[in-house]
Amino acid sequence: MDFEDKVVIVTGASSGIGAACALSFAKLSAKLTIVGRNVEKLREVHDQCEEASGKKPLIVVADISKEEDNARIIKETVDFYGKIDVLVNNAGMLLMAKLMDDISNYDRISATNVRGTYVLTQLAVPHLTETKGNIVNVSSVVSTVPIPAMVPYCMAKAALDMLTKCAALELASQGVRVNSVNPGPVATNIFKTAGATEDQNKYIYETMGASVPLKKIATSEDIANTVVFLASDRASCITGSFHIVDCGLHLGEPIVKN
Numbered sequence: 001m002d003f004e005d006k007v008v009i010v011t012g013a014s015s016g017i018g019a020a021c022a023l024s025f026a027k028l029s030a031k032l033t034i035v036g037r038n039v040e041k042l043r044e045v046h047d048q049c050e051e052a053s054g055k056k057p058l059i060v061v062a063d064i065s066k067e068e069d070n071a072r073i074i075k076e077t078v079d080f081y082g083k084i085d086v087l088v089n090n091a092g093m094l095l096m097a098k099l100m101d102d103i104s105n106y107d108r109i110s111a112t113n114v115r116g117t118y119v120l121t122q123l124a125v126p127h128l129t130e131t132k133g134n135i136v137n138v139s140s141v142v143s144t145v146p147i148p149a150m151v152p153y154c155m156a157k158a159a160l161d162m163l164t165k166c167a168a169l170e171l172a173s174q175g176v177r178v179n180s181v182n183p184g185p186v187a188t189n190i191f192k193t194a195g196a197t198e199d200q201n202k203y204i205y206e207t208m209g210a211s212v213p214l215k216k217i218a219t220s221e222d223i224a225n226t227v228v229f230l231a232s233d234r235a236s237c238i239t240g241s242f243h244i245v246d247c248g249l250h251l252g253e254p255i256v257k258n
Helices: 016-027 039-053 067-081 104-131 151-174 198-211 220-231
Strands: 007-010 031-036 058-061 086-089 134-138 177-183 242-245
Touching (some): 104 134, 104 151, 134 220, 177 220
Parallel strands (some): 007 031, 007 086
16 A cells, blocks of 8 residues: 555544554655644654654644634645645544433534534545545444444434445545544543543443453554555445444344353
8 A cells, every 4th residue: 555645634633543544644655634633742743754754744733613724724735735635534522421411512523523524525525536536534333333421422423424425425426435434442532532530531441342342442553554445546446335443342242152
């Protein structure tokens, strides 16, 4: 898989899955735009990518829930590189909220996980059409596995999956592929960002790791490997597909145990 002369935008690139994706693309010689809200962490990722590839990524400090920031991500990328080949829609947020909790939880999550991703995709499509490029959305296994403590998040990821399907069908005639990676539990700081303490974060991952069929938790690098594959020419016949990377979580418990 070679991304020499390919321009790749990765949102939510300051940490976790996004940072791992950026580094993976850098190792494959991609020209990167890394997007996030935390400039200090973006600079750390920038330096790691430069060390891996010898190329300096373009840093864009932006919040995809803001339309003007989405427009700036695309403009700055095209002004700097002249084109866009791959858009990785990874930016997202998690809030722990149940059905009867305040509706503002849904509004906040939807603004980034659905609307922001939708708008950025719209703005990128004309450029991806020119390059016959592709889009990889980072969704979640909870788009189909309900978790009552995460209702707005589950809803948003389900919407993102439908965006993937509809966009793939609409853009196929233009040579643009659209796919999704749907992680299960991944060892990142997402629960701490959502308000969990260090002890709670540790307990969550230990519990999930013990309950999934493979008895382990995926890493950000595991997810990045799948994202990079889907963005590469090796996946040239794959579009509108969902790739679950969850150590078997979606399978549930076996009816008959060994």
